[in-house]
Amino acid sequence: MATITTKLLNLIKISIFLISIFTPKAHAQSNECNSQSNNSCNDKSAALPLKIIAIVSILVTSMIGVTLPLFTKKIPALHPDRNLFVIVKAFAAGIILATGFMHVLPDSFDMLWSDCLKENPWHKFPFTGFVAMLSAIVTLMVDSMATAIYSSNQKKSSSTAIAPHHQGEDDEEAVVERGEQEMAAAPPRPAGHFHGHHHGMGKDRESFDTQLLRYRVVAMVLELGIVVHSVVIGLSLGASNNTCSIKGLIAALCFHQMFEGMGLGGCILQAEYKFLKKALMVFFFSVTTPFGIALGIGMSSIYKENSPSALIAVGLLNASSAGLLIYMALVDLLSADFMGPKLQGSINLQIKSYIAVLLGAGGMSLMAKWA
Numbered sequence: 432m433a434t435i436t437t438k439l440l441n442l443i444k445i446s447i448f449l450i451s452i453f454t455p456k457a458h459a460q461s462n463e464c465n466s467q468s469n470n471s472c473n474d475k476s477a478a479l480p481l482k483i484i485a486i487v488s489i490l491v492t493s494m495i496g497v498t499l500p501l502f503t504k505k506i507p508a509l510h511p512d513r514n515l516f517v518i519v520k521a522f523a524a525g526i527i528l529a530t531g532f533m534h535v536l537p538d539s540f541d542m543l544w545s546d547c548l549k550e551n552p553w554h555k556f557p558f559t560g561f562v563a564m565l566s567a568i569v570t571l572m573v574d575s576m577a578t579a580i581y582s583s584n585q586k587k588s589s590s591t592a593i594a595p596h597h598q599g600e601d602d603e604e605a606v607v608e609r610g611e612q613e614m615a616a617a618p619p620r621p622a623g624h625f626h627g628h629h630h631g632m633g634k635d636r637e638s639f640d641t642q643l644l645r646y647r648v649v650a651m652v653l654e655l656g657i658v659v660h661s662v663v664i665g666l667s668l669g670a671s672n673n674t675c676s677i678k679g680l681i682a683a684l685c686f687h688q689m690f691e692g693m694g695l696g697g698c699i700l701q702a703e704y705k706f707l708k709k710a711l712m713v714f715f716f717s718v719t720t721p722f723g724i725a726l727g728i729g730m731s732s733i734y735k736e737n738s739p740s741a742l743i744a745v746g747l748l749n750a751s752s753a754g755l756l757i758y759m760a761l762v763d764l765l766s767a768d769f770m771g772p773k774l775q776g777s778i779n780l781q782i783k784s785y786i787a788v789l790l791g792a793g794g795m796s797l798m799a800k801w802a
Protein backbone atom coordinates (compact mmCIF):
# COMPACT_ATOMS: atom_id res chain seq x y z
CA MET A 432 0.00 0.00 0.00
CA ALA A 433 2.81 2.38 0.99
CA THR A 434 4.74 1.62 -2.22
CA ILE A 435 1.67 2.29 -4.31
CA THR A 436 1.20 5.64 -2.55
CA THR A 437 4.82 6.66 -3.12
CA LYS A 438 4.63 5.49 -6.74
CA LEU A 439 1.45 7.50 -7.18
CA LEU A 440 3.04 10.51 -5.53
CA ASN A 441 6.09 10.20 -7.80
CA LEU A 442 3.83 9.92 -10.82
CA ILE A 443 1.99 13.08 -9.76
CA LYS A 444 5.29 14.86 -9.15
CA ILE A 445 6.59 13.85 -12.56
CA SER A 446 3.41 14.82 -14.30
CA ILE A 447 3.34 18.20 -12.52
CA PHE A 448 6.97 18.65 -13.51
CA LEU A 449 6.19 17.79 -17.12
CA ILE A 450 3.14 20.03 -17.15
CA SER A 451 5.15 22.87 -15.64
CA ILE A 452 7.75 22.47 -18.38
CA PHE A 453 5.37 22.42 -21.28
CA THR A 454 2.51 24.65 -20.25
CA PRO A 455 4.36 27.97 -19.89
CA LYS A 456 5.54 27.54 -23.44
CA ALA A 457 2.16 26.55 -24.79
CA HIS A 458 0.55 29.19 -22.62
CA ALA A 459 2.93 31.89 -23.79
CA GLN A 460 2.39 30.85 -27.36
CA SER A 461 -1.38 31.06 -27.10
CA ASN A 462 -1.01 34.29 -25.14
CA GLU A 463 1.05 35.89 -27.79
CA CYS A 464 -0.95 34.78 -30.78
CA ASN A 465 -4.51 34.26 -29.60
CA SER A 466 -5.40 36.26 -26.54
CA GLN A 467 -4.26 39.02 -24.27
CA SER A 468 -2.00 38.21 -21.34
CA ASN A 469 -3.72 37.74 -18.01
CA ASN A 470 -1.45 39.63 -15.66
CA SER A 471 -2.50 41.78 -12.70
CA CYS A 472 -2.50 44.92 -14.82
CA ASN A 473 -5.45 43.79 -16.90
CA ASP A 474 -8.60 45.50 -15.71
CA LYS A 475 -11.22 46.16 -18.32
CA SER A 476 -13.44 48.43 -16.20
CA ALA A 477 -10.50 50.56 -15.02
CA ALA A 478 -9.12 50.84 -18.54
CA LEU A 479 -12.31 52.23 -20.08
CA PRO A 480 -12.21 55.72 -18.47
CA LEU A 481 -8.54 55.96 -19.43
CA LYS A 482 -9.45 55.21 -23.03
CA ILE A 483 -12.14 57.91 -22.99
CA ILE A 484 -9.49 60.35 -21.72
CA ALA A 485 -7.21 59.12 -24.51
CA ILE A 486 -9.85 59.81 -27.19
CA VAL A 487 -10.36 63.40 -26.00
CA SER A 488 -6.70 64.27 -25.40
CA ILE A 489 -5.47 62.76 -28.67
CA LEU A 490 -8.23 64.54 -30.58
CA VAL A 491 -7.17 67.88 -29.07
CA THR A 492 -3.40 67.39 -29.51
CA SER A 493 -3.86 66.19 -33.11
CA MET A 494 -5.82 69.33 -33.91
CA ILE A 495 -3.19 71.55 -32.29
CA GLY A 496 -0.42 69.81 -34.22
CA VAL A 497 -2.07 69.95 -37.62
CA THR A 498 -3.25 73.58 -37.33
CA LEU A 499 0.05 74.88 -35.92
CA PRO A 500 1.86 75.16 -39.32
CA LEU A 501 -1.25 76.77 -40.82
CA PHE A 502 -0.88 79.67 -38.38
CA THR A 503 2.61 80.55 -39.58
CA LYS A 504 0.89 82.34 -42.46
CA LYS A 505 -0.82 84.65 -39.99
CA ILE A 506 2.47 86.08 -38.66
CA PRO A 507 2.78 89.32 -40.63
CA ALA A 508 6.45 89.95 -39.84
CA LEU A 509 7.39 86.66 -41.43
CA HIS A 510 5.06 86.96 -44.37
CA PRO A 511 6.96 88.98 -47.02
CA ASP A 512 10.18 87.03 -47.45
CA ARG A 513 8.50 83.67 -46.82
CA ASN A 514 11.69 81.98 -45.66
CA LEU A 515 9.80 80.63 -42.68
CA PHE A 516 7.33 79.03 -45.07
CA VAL A 517 10.13 77.06 -46.73
CA ILE A 518 11.64 76.06 -43.38
CA VAL A 519 8.27 74.91 -42.01
CA LYS A 520 7.78 72.82 -45.15
CA ALA A 521 11.22 71.24 -44.75
CA PHE A 522 10.45 70.40 -41.12
CA ALA A 523 7.15 68.85 -42.19
CA ALA A 524 8.84 66.82 -44.92
CA GLY A 525 11.33 65.46 -42.36
CA ILE A 526 8.46 64.28 -40.18
CA ILE A 527 6.75 62.54 -43.10
CA LEU A 528 10.01 60.87 -44.14
CA ALA A 529 10.59 59.55 -40.62
CA THR A 530 6.97 58.38 -40.40
CA GLY A 531 7.60 56.21 -43.44
CA PHE A 532 11.06 54.92 -42.53
CA MET A 533 10.82 54.75 -38.73
CA HIS A 534 7.18 53.98 -37.94
CA VAL A 535 5.28 52.41 -40.80
CA LEU A 536 8.03 50.32 -42.44
CA PRO A 537 9.35 48.69 -39.22
CA ASP A 538 5.75 48.04 -38.08
CA SER A 539 5.10 46.20 -41.30
CA PHE A 540 8.30 44.14 -40.94
CA ASP A 541 7.30 43.21 -37.38
CA MET A 542 3.86 42.12 -38.48
CA LEU A 543 4.78 40.15 -41.59
CA TRP A 544 7.75 38.44 -39.89
CA SER A 545 5.63 37.60 -36.83
CA ASP A 546 5.99 34.16 -35.27
CA CYS A 547 2.22 33.94 -35.28
CA LEU A 548 2.27 33.62 -39.07
CA LYS A 549 3.01 30.41 -40.91
CA GLU A 550 6.62 29.74 -41.82
CA ASN A 551 5.65 29.33 -45.45
CA PRO A 552 5.40 31.75 -47.22
CA TRP A 553 5.72 34.60 -44.67
CA HIS A 554 9.19 33.73 -43.40
CA LYS A 555 10.52 32.74 -46.79
CA PHE A 556 10.22 36.07 -48.59
CA PRO A 557 10.51 39.72 -47.46
CA PHE A 558 6.96 40.76 -48.35
CA THR A 559 7.27 44.13 -46.64
CA GLY A 560 10.12 45.31 -48.84
CA PHE A 561 8.45 43.92 -51.93
CA VAL A 562 5.09 45.58 -51.32
CA ALA A 563 6.72 48.87 -50.26
CA MET A 564 8.77 48.87 -53.47
CA LEU A 565 5.74 48.17 -55.64
CA SER A 566 3.80 50.87 -53.85
CA ALA A 567 6.57 53.41 -54.51
CA ILE A 568 6.52 52.52 -58.22
CA VAL A 569 2.72 52.80 -58.36
CA THR A 570 2.91 56.20 -56.65
CA LEU A 571 5.40 57.35 -59.28
CA MET A 572 3.13 56.03 -62.03
CA VAL A 573 0.06 57.82 -60.72
CA ASP A 574 2.15 60.94 -60.17
CA SER A 575 3.59 61.08 -63.69
CA MET A 576 0.47 60.03 -65.55
CA ALA A 577 -1.85 62.38 -63.66
CA THR A 578 0.56 65.26 -64.31
CA ALA A 579 0.77 64.38 -68.02
CA ILE A 580 -3.00 64.17 -68.38
CA TYR A 581 -3.52 67.40 -66.46
CA SER A 582 -0.88 69.21 -68.53
CA SER A 583 -2.38 68.13 -71.84
CA ASN A 584 -5.86 69.18 -70.70
CA GLN A 585 -4.43 72.45 -69.50
CA LYS A 586 -2.77 72.98 -72.86
CA LYS A 587 -6.08 72.60 -74.64
CA SER A 588 -8.03 74.91 -72.35
CA SER A 589 -5.37 77.46 -71.36
CA SER A 590 -6.15 79.81 -74.24
CA THR A 591 -9.85 79.97 -73.48
CA ALA A 592 -10.35 79.73 -69.72
CA ILE A 593 -8.75 80.36 -66.35
CA ALA A 594 -8.52 77.37 -64.02
CA PRO A 595 -11.71 77.24 -61.92
CA HIS A 596 -10.03 77.01 -58.52
CA HIS A 597 -8.76 80.55 -58.82
CA GLN A 598 -12.22 81.97 -58.89
CA GLY A 599 -13.94 82.84 -55.64
CA GLU A 600 -10.95 82.47 -53.37
CA ASP A 601 -10.76 84.95 -50.54
CA ASP A 602 -8.48 87.96 -50.54
CA GLU A 603 -5.96 86.54 -48.12
CA GLU A 604 -5.35 83.50 -50.28
CA ALA A 605 -5.21 85.62 -53.39
CA VAL A 606 -2.36 87.58 -51.77
CA VAL A 607 -0.56 84.35 -50.95
CA GLU A 608 -1.07 83.13 -54.47
CA ARG A 609 0.45 86.25 -55.90
CA GLY A 610 3.45 85.62 -53.67
CA GLU A 611 3.67 82.07 -54.91
CA GLN A 612 3.38 83.29 -58.43
CA GLU A 613 6.38 85.52 -57.96
CA MET A 614 8.28 82.50 -56.73
CA ALA A 615 7.12 80.49 -59.68
CA ALA A 616 8.21 83.26 -62.01
CA ALA A 617 11.83 82.62 -61.04
CA PRO A 618 13.98 80.52 -63.43
CA PRO A 619 12.57 77.06 -64.21
CA ARG A 620 13.30 74.35 -61.68
CA PRO A 621 16.34 72.24 -62.58
CA ALA A 622 14.76 69.03 -61.36
CA GLY A 623 11.26 69.93 -62.38
CA HIS A 624 8.86 67.06 -62.91
CA PHE A 625 6.82 68.99 -65.38
CA HIS A 626 7.96 70.37 -68.62
CA GLY A 627 5.43 73.09 -69.16
CA HIS A 628 4.35 74.39 -72.47
CA HIS A 629 6.01 77.72 -72.49
CA HIS A 630 4.07 80.04 -74.68
CA GLY A 631 3.65 83.72 -74.01
CA MET A 632 2.09 85.19 -70.88
CA GLY A 633 0.25 82.04 -69.81
CA LYS A 634 3.50 80.33 -68.85
CA ASP A 635 3.79 81.45 -65.23
CA ARG A 636 0.16 80.98 -64.45
CA GLU A 637 0.25 77.55 -66.02
CA SER A 638 3.32 76.24 -64.23
CA PHE A 639 1.92 77.70 -61.03
CA ASP A 640 -1.38 75.93 -61.60
CA THR A 641 0.34 72.61 -62.21
CA GLN A 642 2.47 73.12 -59.11
CA LEU A 643 -0.50 74.00 -56.92
CA LEU A 644 -2.52 71.06 -58.19
CA ARG A 645 0.45 68.87 -57.41
CA TYR A 646 0.69 70.19 -53.86
CA ARG A 647 -3.01 69.54 -53.41
CA VAL A 648 -2.79 65.98 -54.63
CA VAL A 649 0.30 65.41 -52.44
CA ALA A 650 -1.49 66.70 -49.33
CA MET A 651 -4.48 64.44 -49.91
CA VAL A 652 -2.47 61.33 -50.74
CA LEU A 653 -0.21 61.91 -47.72
CA GLU A 654 -3.24 62.09 -45.48
CA LEU A 655 -4.34 58.71 -46.82
CA GLY A 656 -0.82 57.32 -46.34
CA ILE A 657 -0.76 58.40 -42.71
CA VAL A 658 -4.28 57.18 -41.95
CA VAL A 659 -3.41 53.47 -41.76
CA HIS A 660 -0.75 54.00 -39.13
CA SER A 661 -2.92 56.42 -37.13
CA VAL A 662 -5.87 54.03 -37.03
CA VAL A 663 -3.69 51.03 -36.14
CA ILE A 664 -1.99 52.70 -33.16
CA GLY A 665 -5.44 53.80 -31.95
CA LEU A 666 -6.79 50.30 -32.46
CA SER A 667 -4.09 48.70 -30.33
CA LEU A 668 -4.69 51.23 -27.55
CA GLY A 669 -8.44 50.66 -27.71
CA ALA A 670 -8.10 46.88 -27.61
CA SER A 671 -5.61 46.87 -24.71
CA ASN A 672 -6.82 46.55 -21.11
CA ASN A 673 -3.39 46.87 -19.56
CA THR A 674 -3.86 49.71 -17.08
CA CYS A 675 -0.14 49.77 -16.20
CA SER A 676 1.04 50.68 -19.68
CA ILE A 677 -1.97 52.57 -20.97
CA LYS A 678 -1.13 55.93 -19.31
CA GLY A 679 2.33 56.09 -20.81
CA LEU A 680 0.90 55.02 -24.15
CA ILE A 681 -1.65 57.86 -24.09
CA ALA A 682 1.08 60.45 -23.51
CA ALA A 683 3.20 58.91 -26.28
CA LEU A 684 0.30 58.88 -28.73
CA CYS A 685 -0.57 62.51 -27.96
CA PHE A 686 2.98 63.59 -28.87
CA HIS A 687 2.99 61.19 -31.81
CA GLN A 688 -0.18 62.63 -33.33
CA MET A 689 0.81 66.21 -32.58
CA PHE A 690 4.13 65.78 -34.34
CA GLU A 691 2.69 63.86 -37.25
CA GLY A 692 -0.01 66.53 -37.45
CA MET A 693 2.69 69.18 -37.83
CA GLY A 694 4.10 67.20 -40.75
CA LEU A 695 0.75 66.95 -42.46
CA GLY A 696 -0.10 70.56 -41.56
CA GLY A 697 3.02 71.75 -43.39
CA CYS A 698 1.83 69.94 -46.52
CA ILE A 699 -1.72 71.31 -46.19
CA LEU A 700 -0.16 74.76 -45.83
CA GLN A 701 1.53 74.59 -49.23
CA ALA A 702 -1.61 73.19 -50.88
CA GLU A 703 -3.33 76.51 -50.07
CA TYR A 704 -6.80 75.10 -49.76
CA LYS A 705 -9.83 77.17 -49.05
CA PHE A 706 -10.98 77.26 -45.44
CA LEU A 707 -13.59 74.52 -45.74
CA LYS A 708 -11.25 72.01 -47.36
CA LYS A 709 -8.51 72.84 -44.88
CA ALA A 710 -10.95 72.31 -42.00
CA LEU A 711 -12.01 68.99 -43.54
CA MET A 712 -8.41 67.78 -43.82
CA VAL A 713 -7.71 68.86 -40.22
CA PHE A 714 -10.86 67.12 -39.01
CA PHE A 715 -10.16 63.93 -40.95
CA PHE A 716 -6.62 63.66 -39.59
CA SER A 717 -7.63 64.50 -36.01
CA VAL A 718 -10.36 61.86 -35.76
CA THR A 719 -8.35 58.93 -37.17
CA THR A 720 -6.60 57.86 -33.96
CA PRO A 721 -9.64 58.50 -31.70
CA PHE A 722 -11.68 56.53 -34.23
CA GLY A 723 -9.14 53.71 -33.98
CA ILE A 724 -9.43 53.74 -30.18
CA ALA A 725 -13.24 53.65 -30.32
CA LEU A 726 -13.05 50.83 -32.85
CA GLY A 727 -10.63 48.98 -30.57
CA ILE A 728 -12.98 49.36 -27.58
CA GLY A 729 -15.95 48.17 -29.64
CA MET A 730 -14.15 45.21 -31.11
CA SER A 731 -11.95 44.25 -28.17
CA SER A 732 -13.74 40.92 -27.92
CA ILE A 733 -13.43 40.16 -31.65
CA TYR A 734 -10.25 41.95 -32.73
CA LYS A 735 -7.05 40.11 -31.92
CA GLU A 736 -3.94 42.08 -32.72
CA ASN A 737 -1.91 38.93 -33.30
CA SER A 738 -4.38 36.85 -35.28
CA PRO A 739 -2.87 35.88 -38.64
CA SER A 740 -5.52 37.64 -40.71
CA ALA A 741 -5.09 40.92 -38.79
CA LEU A 742 -1.30 40.68 -39.05
CA ILE A 743 -1.39 40.05 -42.79
CA ALA A 744 -3.99 42.70 -43.60
CA VAL A 745 -2.43 45.44 -41.45
CA GLY A 746 1.12 44.41 -42.37
CA LEU A 747 0.43 44.68 -46.10
CA LEU A 748 -1.42 47.98 -45.68
CA ASN A 749 1.49 49.34 -43.67
CA ALA A 750 3.99 48.20 -46.30
CA SER A 751 2.10 49.97 -49.06
CA SER A 752 1.71 53.17 -47.09
CA ALA A 753 5.43 53.04 -46.21
CA GLY A 754 6.36 52.96 -49.91
CA LEU A 755 3.99 55.82 -50.62
CA LEU A 756 5.19 57.97 -47.70
CA ILE A 757 8.87 57.45 -48.47
CA TYR A 758 8.40 58.22 -52.17
CA MET A 759 6.34 61.32 -51.50
CA ALA A 760 8.62 62.64 -48.76
CA LEU A 761 11.75 62.23 -50.89
CA VAL A 762 10.45 63.16 -54.33
CA ASP A 763 7.44 65.41 -53.94
CA LEU A 764 8.42 67.22 -50.76
CA LEU A 765 12.18 67.22 -50.17
CA SER A 766 13.60 67.01 -53.68
CA ALA A 767 10.95 69.35 -55.13
CA ASP A 768 11.84 72.04 -52.59
CA PHE A 769 15.60 71.60 -52.36
CA MET A 770 16.00 71.50 -56.13
CA GLY A 771 13.52 74.34 -56.58
CA PRO A 772 14.48 77.93 -57.42
CA LYS A 773 14.00 79.32 -53.92
CA LEU A 774 16.44 76.98 -52.16
CA GLN A 775 18.83 76.69 -55.10
CA GLY A 776 19.22 80.44 -54.87
CA SER A 777 20.48 80.47 -51.28
CA ILE A 778 22.93 78.13 -49.54
CA ASN A 779 22.15 79.86 -46.27
CA LEU A 780 18.45 79.01 -46.55
CA GLN A 781 19.39 75.48 -47.62
CA ILE A 782 21.41 74.95 -44.45
CA LYS A 783 18.55 76.24 -42.31
CA SER A 784 16.14 73.97 -44.18
CA TYR A 785 18.39 70.93 -43.72
CA ILE A 786 18.48 71.63 -39.99
CA ALA A 787 14.67 71.76 -40.07
CA VAL A 788 14.54 68.43 -41.95
CA LEU A 789 16.86 66.81 -39.41
CA LEU A 790 14.86 68.20 -36.49
CA GLY A 791 11.59 66.92 -37.95
CA ALA A 792 12.98 63.51 -38.87
CA GLY A 793 14.85 63.23 -35.54
CA GLY A 794 11.79 64.13 -33.47
CA MET A 795 9.57 61.66 -35.28
CA SER A 796 12.25 58.98 -35.01
CA LEU A 797 12.34 59.50 -31.26
CA MET A 798 8.58 58.88 -31.15
CA ALA A 799 9.16 55.47 -32.72
CA LYS A 800 10.44 54.36 -29.31
CA TRP A 801 6.88 54.42 -27.97
CA ALA A 802 4.41 54.06 -30.83
Ligand SMILES: [Zn+2]
Nearest residue numbers: 534687799802
Ligand atom coordinates in the same frame (compact mmCIF):
# COMPACT_ATOMS: atom_id res chain seq x y z
ZN1 LIG B 1 4.23 55.66 -35.02
